[in-house]
Amino acid sequence: MFSLNSNYLKLKAGYLFPEIARRVQAFLDTHPEAVTDLIRCGIGDVTEPLPLAAREAMHEAIEELGQPATFRGYGPEQGYDFLRKLITQHDYAARGVSIAEDEIFISDGSKCDGANILDILGTQNQIAVMDPVYPVYVDTNVMRGRSSDAREDGSYEGITYLECTPENAFVPEIPKEKVDIIYLCYPNNPTGTVASHAALSAWVEYARRHQSLILFDAAYEAFIQDPNIPHSIYEIPGARECAIELRSFSKKAGFTGVRCAFTVVPKELMGITSAGTQRSLHPFWLRRMTTSFNGVSYITQRGAAALYIPQGKAEVETLIHHYMGNATILRDALLASHHTVYGGTNAPYLWIKSPQGETSWQTFDRMLDHHHIVVTPGSGFGKAGEGYFRISAFNSRKKVLEVAQRLSHS
Amino acid sequence: MFSLNSNYLKLKAGYLFPEIARRVQAFLDTHPEAVTDLIRCGIGDVTEPLPLAAREAMHEAIEELGQPATFRGYGPEQGYDFLRKLITQHDYAARGVSIAEDEIFISDGSKCDGANILDILGTQNQIAVMDPVYPVYVDTNVMRGRSSDAREDGSYEGITYLECTPENAFVPEIPKEKVDIIYLCYPNNPTGTVASHAALSAWVEYARRHQSLILFDAAYEAFIQDPNIPHSIYEIPGARECAIELRSFSKKAGFTGVRCAFTVVPKELMGITSAGTQRSLHPFWLRRMTTSFNGVSYITQRGAAALYIPQGKAEVETLIHHYMGNATILRDALLASHHTVYGGTNAPYLWIKSPQGETSWQTFDRMLDHHHIVVTPGSGFGKAGEGYFRISAFNSRKKVLEVAQRLSHS
Known part of the structure; x- marks a missing residue:
């Protein structure tokens, strides 16, 4: 059977x-x-x-698909260049961060990205999550065999939980043991707290020292009001060598029912293969996306692009x-x-x-x-x-x- | 590292x-x-x-999202009931096939579904594909460790290839050995051939005997002209106990750039756990979709639903x-x-x-x-x-x- x-x-x-x-x-x-x-x-x-700018752009995109001369079928699985370019300019270059267009992968949601990224990572990686935590981070790892059984309190054997309390300002302390993959989410769901430049720097330093991977969920970055708080993990020097960043249009632009997000995978980011050689993660993710995904609706991508016009x-x-x-x-x-x-x-x-x-x-x-x-x-x-x-x-x-x-x- | x-x-x-x-x-x-x-x-x-009916429905959906009274955020991960119901009626009941609404899972594409369904299946399953084959079936299994290395000719050790030739009318012969998961695609890409009721019945009989799973890709069913050719594997008695069906709006309605498809997972379909007990696949897929996916754009689902009006x-x-x-x-x-x-x-x-x-x-x-x-x-x-x-x-x-x-x- x-x-x-x-x-x-x-x-x-x-x-x-x-x-x-x-x-x-x-x-x-x-x-x-x-x-x-x-x-x-x-x-x-x-x-x-939904913002009028996005609606207007989507109406136009629909009409393009209705005419033979402007019809578009399959788009690039990684997303259209027009949107990737806007993201690199407005979300990154504008904050002094250099991200290449082909390091941006457009998707239908951060929840999907957070689950799918696990496909390209080895099963034996030791996972660390913040506690309290968005449950999807944990469940998607359990599904892939990166934990033992659940405990009575709902936590899982084999996953490292990093306590977030008022005492550490809801930024977990750097662990003594080595962990391979660390989920950080700032601004945080559920605590609504943020991480300072110094706090994130300590984590980037840890990750580089242990050659660990930070999965940085920045779905709420647009809500940051304090100009001193980083919006992106890549504002921290060295983060390109240790971090993947997840972003979404869901919360900032009313897109929860429209579905558009993106993942940033810098080319410097290296992991180790079973043969013990170091390889860049980027071609793994490119292969994952091109083989198992067919891109986000052209209409949706045009709507997302309109969020970058004045x-x-x-x-x-x-x-x-x-x-x-x-x-x-x-x-x-x-x-x-x-x-x-x-x-x-x-x-x-x-x-x-x-x-x-x-x-x-x-x-x-x-x-x-x-x-x-x-x-x-x-x-x-x-x-x-x-x-x-x-x-x-x-x-x-x-x-x-x-x-x-x-x-x-x- | x-x-x-x-x-x-x-x-x-x-x-x-x-x-x-x-x-x-x-x-x-x-x-x-x-x-x-x-x-x-x-x-x-x-x-x-793109059909005018779909465009008009999508324009309306965009306007709904633009008004406070009709705004919608997250939809059901499995898809909206309005679309699932239309599918059960028009694609199945109209052909004498009974599929429940909650056996339909709306997705953003058959390529994604074909890859994602593998998440809920054990790594040790023996995979069989048709030869010639749509390469994604093979690659997504290789990525998940269900093969050994590639051979010189591009095929993989550990995957069973079922030859399709004029001699067998491009429907593979029932294998002598036992395979656990069989991909069948009719109407077929690349050969453009179809499978008769008798040919599919032989495969359903095989799958039931060996408690194997048929992944039936029916992305091209709308192109069938011959009234005697089945459009769905579920037209074969017993298929509910051994088959998952993948369908898509891509080719029949110009949706390759819009992204909408669906998977049918009947509740009778059982697999075996590592503890040796039989379990219905349906809750596994429901859990996979609700935890790792956030549903298809409301706008897209309204567009797809419009394909069922006259x-x-x-x-x-x-x-x-x-x-x-x-x-x-x-x-x-x-x-x-x-x-x-x-x-x-x-x-x-x-x-x-x-x-x-x-x-x-x-x-x-x-x-x-x-x-x-x-x-x-x-x-x-x-x-x-x-x-x-x-x-x-x-x-x-x-x-x-x-x-x-x-x-x-x-």
């Missing part, structure tokens, strides 16, 4: 969001009157419309201003109601300490019962998330003001 | 299309006058514009009529010029015997030199392709008539 990939059986069932849905439903069953005023602050999805840039700024305005309102309301709050100044997430003596789920239940507000329990993101909860700034202004109002009565 | 997936080093460099490009360039360098009348008949990409259906029929009209013209011209021709009656590809004593590449060179026509040498698709060449019907009518004209002077 043909065999299955049994690593999938190690996966703990997705627990966090189904359990949230279950508790919300149970609450609504007993409090049907709450259905009209329940506000969901747990969601990491955008709410505001009108598109201005609309992205308006979106960021909206969500970061939400974050400020939420942060002020939480501080006024005597909460200890992290994040929310350079990221669209707030990470809040549960009041003394409450677990994450107890806070969840209380917020639901008393305020009809759905938050995300921090323990759902890992052991170090226990005693915290996350509130998302992705919402309409009206709902955010209502949440602030309710919190002021707590 | 972090390690690379060294299986990638087993891959032979992509040879076929780069070598074609090299020879065409060398020819044009010495015959610059030919640049204006060179006709490329090697390409498997569509040429005709106007969209009529436009797809017009496209099929155009390409199959091309195929008929090419076939008639090739027969009139005394070629032995296969395919081209239920598929957009013609598979032609090289004249006595010529290799595939010799025919390629002669067609280029004498006729300024670029064909695809059959040997590029595998050992059993030697002595054949492929001509694609994906072209404008004008160019196809010109090709026919030139062939009549051969």
Whole structure:
């Protein structure tokens, strides 16, 4: 009989969001009157419309595909040059970072990229993730056999968890042992915190010393307000030799339903083969993308390119201003109601300490019962998330003001 | 140092299309006058514009995303119900096949699906492919360690090649040994041939007996003209217990640059785990898709859905009529010029015997030199392709008539 990939059986069932849905439903069953005023602050999805510049460009692209003279079929699997070029100029050169066009790979999402990049890496690599962590980093490694079984607390044997706490400003300490692949995500989901130039430099130094690989998830870089915070790992000297960067148009431009992202793979980045020779990662990723992917919709790529023209840039700024305005309102309301709050100044997430003596789920239940507000329990993101909860700034202004109002009565 | 997936080093460099490009360039360098009348008949990409029904639906979808009340962010990773439902009705129920909506998984392409489905299958499975073969089936398995090294002729140790020749009507004979996973593609690329109900039944019977998995690539099913030829493997009784089907909107609706396809995974389909227990594949694929993918663009899915309304259906029929009209013209011209021709009656590809004593590449060179026509040498698709060449019907009518004209002077 043909065999299955049994690593999938190690996966703990997705627990966090189904359990949230279950508790919300149970609450609504007993409090049907709450259905009209329940506000969901747990969601990491955008709410505001797609920028006009992107819509106009996509309308035009559709019409191009409707005419014989301008029809386009298969595009380059790595993405169209027009978009790769804009990215190198606006996202990198403008910040003093030199990235070649052929080091940019356009994709349909960072979630896909984060999973797919693992295809080109050896199974024996020791993986390190931040705790709390975006669960997909862990699950995609478990699926590929880079862990042992799950523990009772949901973590996996064989994966290194790097604790992020107020004491280390939510940037993990450099580990004593050697790890091969390190996931870093800044601005961070779920904690909403950022990493300074110095903090990232320490990690780049570690990675170069141990010849480790940093997978740097910068999906939220556009939300950074502080001019001293790096937007890209490549702002750190030496990062081209040790880091892959993941970026996305999802959150900054309302593209979660449109699907466009990209990965940067510098040519200097070397790994080791089973024969013990060093090889550049770049041709491996190029081969992976050209053989197992067929490129992103031309229409979508034209929409993404429009985000770099002045009108598109201005609309992205308006979106960021909206969500970061939400974050400020939420942060002020939480501080006024005597909460200890992290994040929310350079990221669209707030990470809040549960009041003394409450677990994450107890806070969840209380917020639901008393305020009809759905938050995300921090323990759902890992052991170090226990005693915290996350509130998302992705919402309409009206709902955010209502949440602030309710919190002021707590 | 972090390690690379060294299986990638087993891959032979992509040879076929780069070598074609090299020879065409060398020819044009010495015959610059030919640049204006060179006709490329090697390409498997569509040429005709996107149907109006799809364009209109995509324009509307873009406007929905532009309004707060109708904005949509993340969609279901498995695809929107509106599209899954249309597929079950029009592609399956209409042909007497019962497929549940949640057995349909919408994706951004069959190439991606064909690669990704391998993630959920054990590494030890014995793979069998048709010869000649679409190279991606082989390469994606080599990348995952399901082969040994490449042989001199480009094939891989450890992969079973099933010869397709005129003697077996280009449907491979049932092998004597047991294989775990069998790729079947009908209508076939590159041979343009189809498989009868009886031929597919023999394979389903084999797969059920050995508890093997058939990966059935039906990307070209819409080109079938003969009412007796199955469009889906599920038209064969028992196939739900042994087959996954891959379908695509690329070729039938001009979607190669738009990107939409789907995979069917029936719930009855069982594989074996490392612990020796049988498990349904369906939850494995659901987990793979929800964890490593974020769904297809809402705009694209609305465009695909429009292909099922009467106007969209009529436009797809017009496209099929155009390409199959091309195929008929090419076939008639090739027969009139005394070629032995296969395919081209239920598929957009013609598979032609090289004249006595010529290799595939010799025919390629002669067609280029004498006729300024670029064909695809059959040997590029595998050992059993030697002595054949492929001509694609994906072209404008004008160019196809010109090709026919030139062939009549051969």
